[in-house]
Amino acid sequence: MKFQADVLRLCLVTDSTLCGERGVLAVVEAAVQGDVSCVQLREKALDTRAFVERARALKALLEPRGVPLVINDRVDVALACGADGVHVGQSDMPPQDVRRLMPHALVGLSIETLAQLPAAELAPVDYYGVSPVFATGTKPDAAPALGLDGLRAIRARTARALVAIGGIHAGNAAAVMAAGADGVAVVSAVCAAPDPAAAARLLRDSMGRAG
Ligand SMILES: Cc1ncc(COP(=O)(O)OP(=O)(O)O)c(N)n1
Ligand SMILES: Cc1nc(C(=O)O)sc1CCOP(=O)(O)O
Ligand SMILES: [Mg+2]
DSSP: OOSOGGGGSEEEEOOHHHHGGGOHHHHHHHHHHTTOSEEEEOOSSSOHHHHHHHHHHHHHHHGGGTOOEEEESOHHHHHHHTOSEEEEOTTSSOHHHHHHHOTTSEEEEEEOSGGGHHHHHTSOOSEEEEOOSSOOSSOTTOOOOOHHHHHHHHHTTOOSEEEEESSOOTTTHHHHHHTTOSEEEESHHHHTSSSHHHHHHHHHHHHOOOO
């Protein structure tokens, strides 16, 4: 993998509703000032053309700043905009196909239960999204929360990088890292914050520096 080890440390996953009138691009720009290490563009309602347009604009914003762009779910959109990676879940395109289509990309796969791990270990991915660690209102169809014990159990059974997601904020991010995560992914803690740059900075500081 050509990506730096700490690229997954603080991932912003976008939500255009929570970004509100400020818009996704402005919120992402502020979050990058607050030192997010990676951005995942997650669009569940846009049509394909609008998704590609937003992805291209985001790529143009992030590339000069050295921040990788990951596209949620859609390999076609990732290819069209020249994204650095793709994140897929258990019902999305199989990771083997993602890897074949994007051999050099950063590929993430969601893990919602310990039972999903054996098959995941055979998949050609770079990291697991451990999801959700805590209850979240941001994704209504999220699986039951794993808790820190669930995260620890997955940590004990894989050497792969783990990005924890779901209900994470500056008040619990350090505990998530202590439970074995290599990084955290957040939506509302940054997208819904009045000052996304300050919110991202607070998260970074609360997690401590990479060891
Ligand atoms: C880092 C990270 N982890 C998990 C997810 C969830 O992906 P998925 O299960 O495909 O659900 P949707 O995001 O598509 O609703 C994620 N996006 N990012
Ligand atoms: C995008 C996403 N995926 C999840 C999963 O469990 O798979 S939870 C989630 C949203 C997390 O939002 P917040 O940081 O606001 O809790
Ligand atoms: Mg998905």
